[in-house]
Amino acid sequence: MIRFIKYHPRSNTYVIEKRAFLDEDLTLDGNVIVGQEVKFWKNLTVTGRLELGKGAVVRGNVKARSALVCSEAKVLGNIETVSELVLLDRAKINAAACQGDIRVRPGCVLDSVKADGTLELVGKVLVRKVEPLTKVIIRAEELS
Secondary structure, three states: OHHHEEEEOOOOEEEEOOOOEEOOOEEEOOEEEEOOOOEEOOOEEEOOEEEEOOOOEEOOOEEEEEEEEOOOOEEEEEEEEEEEEEEOOOOEEEEEEEOOEEEEOOOOEEEEEEEOOEEEEEOOOEEOOEOOOOEEEEEOOOOO
C-alpha cells in the first residue's frame, strides 16, 4: 500500500498515485491529493485538505477538514468536512455533511446533503434530500 503514496514534507501533503487500489482503512495526518481513478474499498480519513481525483471511487466514508471532489468521482459512503466541500461536474455522493459551505457543480448527484453554512447548487444538479436548516442558493450554469 505504501508504495502508491508519496509524501512532501514541506507542504505536509501526501500524494496517492493514479489508478492505485487501497483495500484497507486509510488515515493520513496532513493534506492529501488523490490521483485519477484511485479506488478505496474502505474509509478515508484526512486531517487536512483532501483533493479526490477525477474518477476516484471511495466505497467507505470520507472525513476531512475540507474537500474538493473532482469530476466523475464517487463516494459511496458518507463524506464529512469541517470547513468546505466542493463537488465538481458529475461527482456522485451518497450523503454529504459540512460544518461550512458546500458548492455543487452541474451534473452532480447527492442522495442527502446537510450544510451548516450554505449549499450552493450551480446548473442542473440532482439532490434527493436536503436536511432541515440548510440554506440553499441555486444559480444558473455560468457560460464562459
